[in-house]
Amino acid sequence: MSDKKPAPAPEKDAKAEGEAAPPKKGLPMKMIAIVAVIMVVQLVVVVGVMKALGPKKSHAEVPKEELKTEDDKKTQEILVVEEKFQNLQTGRVWIWDVSVFVQARARNAARVEELLEQRKAEISEEISRIISRAQHAQLKEPDRLTLNRQITAALTKIFDVDEKGEPLIERVLIPKCRGFPADF
Numbered sequence: 001m002s003d004k005k006p007a008p009a010p011e012k013d014a015k016a017e018g019e020a021a022p023p024k025k026g027l028p029m030k031m032i033a034i035v036a037v038i039m040v041v042q043l044v045v046v047v048g049v050m051k052a053l054g055p056k057k058s059h060a061e062v063p064k065e066e067l068k069t070e071d072d073k074k075t076q077e078i079l080v081v082e083e084k085f086q087n088l089q090t091g092r093v094w095i096w097d098v099s100v101f102v103q104a105r106a107r108n109a110a111r112v113e114e115l116l117e118q119r120k121a122e123i124s125e126e127i128s129r130i131i132s133r134a135q136h137a138q139l140k141e142p143d144r145l146t147l148n149r150q151i152t153a154a155l156t157k158i159f160d161v162d163e164k165g166e167p168l169i170e171r172v173l174i175p176k177c178r179g180f181p182a183d184f
Contacts, residue, residue, distance in 0.1 A: 074106040075170055078113060080155070081124050085131040086182070087139065093182035096131055096139060100151060101173040108168045115159055115168070126154045144174050 082099040104112040116123065130150045131139070138146040152172045159168040 075103045076106055076109040077101045077103055077173065078109065078116065080116060081127055082176075083124065083128075085128050087132050087134060087136070087179070089132075089134065090136045094136070094139075094179050095182050096177060096179045098127070098131060098174065099176040100127060101175065102155060102169040103171040103173065104169050105166075108162050111162070112159060112168050119158060123155070123158060126158070127151060130154065139177065139179055144177055147177065148172055148174060 078101060080100040080102055083097075085096045085098055087094045087096055102112065130147065134147060134150075141147070151174070152169075155169055155172060156167055162168055
């Protein structure tokens with residue numbers, strides 16, 4: 001039994017295993033090319049769909065008469081009343097020196113001035129009524145919001161609207177509203 005030699009078979013098995021192992025390859029170029037082609041096709045499809053469903057180019061077709069011009073933006077200040085009005089709401093007689101202006105569009109200015117001349121007494125009476133009924137705190141407001149709102153409502157009712165359906169007056173301005181007790 002000692003006569004036996006070790007079998008050379010294990011060496012052959014090791015070589016057979018080494019030959020059977022596939023050699024290592026580089027990057028799978030076919031797979032990378034296929035993925036790149038698929039991505040390019042997706043990009044082209046998405047861009048095509050977005051262009052087809054996106055907003056269309058349009059051109060504005062508005063008659064020249066409806067376009068606003070620089071004259072529509074220009075306003076003119078017109079003096080409505082500059083008087084002294086009486087207020088008795090505090091139990092004391094107060095005299096309020098008030099100036100009221102309106103801003104009107106340039107195209108409506110002539111019509112506003114015409115209405116001011118025709119209805120001067122009515123406008124003065126309405127403003128006098130507003131000031132005589134106002135609370136003392138309203139007359140002393142820094143922004144004069146309450147007075148402004150009430151006078152705007154009264155004048156808008158008197159002046160009405162122009163041919164386009166817009167109010168003749170844009171805004172009421174009260175630059176001066178000074179009060180002092182009458183017994184001073």
